[in-house]
Amino acid sequence: MNPRKELLEHIPNLRAFALSLTGNADQADDLVQEALMKAWTSLDRFQPGTNMRAWLFTILRNAFYSEFRKKRREVEDADGAMAAKLASHPEQTGHMDFEDFRRVLDQLPSDQREALILIGASGFSYEEAAEICGCAVGTVKSRVNRARARLAQMLSVDTAADYGPDTISQPIITDVTSKGRSVA
Template identity: 40%
Template sequence: MSTQALQLEAQIPQLRRYARSLTGDAWAADDLVQDTLERACDRWQLWKAGTDLRAWLFTLMHNLFIDGARRAVRQAGQRVDIDDVAHELATPAGSTDQVLDLQRCLSRLPGEQREVLLLVALQDLTYEEVARITGTPVGTVMSRLSRARTRLRELMDGTLAGPPAVVPLKRLK
């Protein structure tokens, strides 16, 4: 087995865990991991030896996931706001299954907040690595992480009264 294959194989458990958190579905996660590994093999020459392979693979996965999400939105023609279907995600009254509750609460976080939270907390990446993976400034990573932690805490405690206030932003270019 080649060195390349061994290096990639060692990253599969972390890739699967991250893909599962992104997609929320085991089958979709496995597909995302396979697509990531295929892209990594096709573009192996772009990885610089001595740099963090895990961060490079997570960047590939992040980009594939975002591309797939955008494609799905274009194909579906509409978007569903997670807060509009929150009642379908709420845990049953009296449920003591904290893991399931955590999964549901994570799914209610905005995608960019959930992604940053999972990369920092689950994958133990630094802010700089997460910034490189997501293509955002370190300050944005820190801000998203802070908002994600606050919102997750509120969701877990049941103190979140309603959906977060949406502030319309103008795109400046």
């Protein structure tokens, strides 16, 4: 018998087997279609005189378990919540925000700029920054607050989220909206 005709004769048996594996008619039809496509493209490798039914069932079974393993590693994300957590912001916007930030930072008075860079960019504590600047801790806090407020005003920033997500400038621009104060 012609292998192509024999392949078509086994479709009802393949569908019944697929239905027993998946338990869902639509998934079973998809599985049979996938198995038939694989068999059709590999028909030249089928050995005439061997059991085509067994060959087709093996292809179908392997396709089912391959898909099963693949789905086990996947996370269903129907509403897109998981994908939203993985999304990243475009880098060019952050770069442009940072360039604007650098330009405006240079316009700050030197004592405010120094305090802001020590606290926000370099990660020093207020006490360490006060020691470096040779002034009181309160003076450093005041300079940082005034610098942040001035930066926010010059950049037209209302919240930290307005400025951009880049990791370089975010420590410097922080949300201080509590108690009615503007973002700085």
